[in-house]
Amino acid sequence: MTVIRTASFVVIAALLTGCVTSTVDEMVFNEPTEGIGDATVVILGRRHASDYETEPDFIDCVGKHIEARDSSIDVIGELEFLNQLYPWFEPRTAPLRPQDIDKLMAQPPVAARMAALKTEYMIWIDGSTVRTNSAGSMTCGIGPGGAGCFGFGTWGNDSDYEATIWDFTDKAEVGRVNTSASGQSYMPAVVVPIPIIAPVQGTACDGLGDQLLEFLSSEY
Incomplete structure (x- = not known):
């Protein structure tokens, strides 16, 4: 049975963080009914595109998010897995389908x-x-009264990730999760620059991790 779930939400962090809007879409074809038992999970980043790579720190974040919320799930570290399976999961040799x-x-x-x-x-x-x-824009200088900066800057960040779940026992794709997040960060400065950072990538990590937990964990 295929289950499709979509969730949209706005994360407004307190104090010195910006505002982030996040959307998660999930499509599950064959979800485990009692968790994954003593089997392990590995999370790998796709790095076949020429204009970007899936960041290793994001892969690590998703794995830690899953393990922190369900200690019974054993997530093998990406680098450990790649080293043990070298060279079969290098970008030029890794399975694509x-x-x-x-x-x-x-x-x-x-x-x-x-x-x-x-x-x-x-x-x-x-x-x-x-x-x-x-x-x-922002200007900084040193005067008789000391050093300081004055100005205001802003920038945006967009995160867009898709997780594809493969079952090595059934040798099939069993689910997909898409997450996107966008946010605006600010840097006002009156003498001292104060960064107000929107946690865009962290929000995407949490959203993707939570949806993967629904698939993997018997506690969700």
Whole structure:
């Protein structure tokens, strides 16, 4: 059964943070009914595009978010997994479609290491956070009364990520989650610059992590 869920929300952080708008879309084809047991999960970033790469710190953030909210889920670190499966998951050799799993598992070293790691679900994350518009100006100088800055600057950030869930047991794609977030940051300065940062990437990480938890965890 396919389940499609969409959620839109605005995150307004207190004090010295900007405003972030976030949207999450989820499509699940075959959701586990009792969690994943003692199997492991690996989260990898897609890095095949020439104009961007999925940031390693974002992949790490999603994995930590999942483990922090359900300690029974064992998420294998991206770098650890890539080192153990080298060179089969390098950008030029990594499987791009679920149909490539059979060919990959036909390699005895890959099958043996995947079995040793107990990896049942592989989550590919594709996307990035980019800076958009920026405006304003700021001047700084040193005078008889000391140093200081004056001015106002603003800039935007957009995050857009898609997570694709592969089941290595069934050798199939079993779900997708899309998340997007946008926000505006500010830098007013009267003597001292005060950054008011919109946590755009962090909001996208939390949104994606929560939706993946709904798929993986027996507690949700």
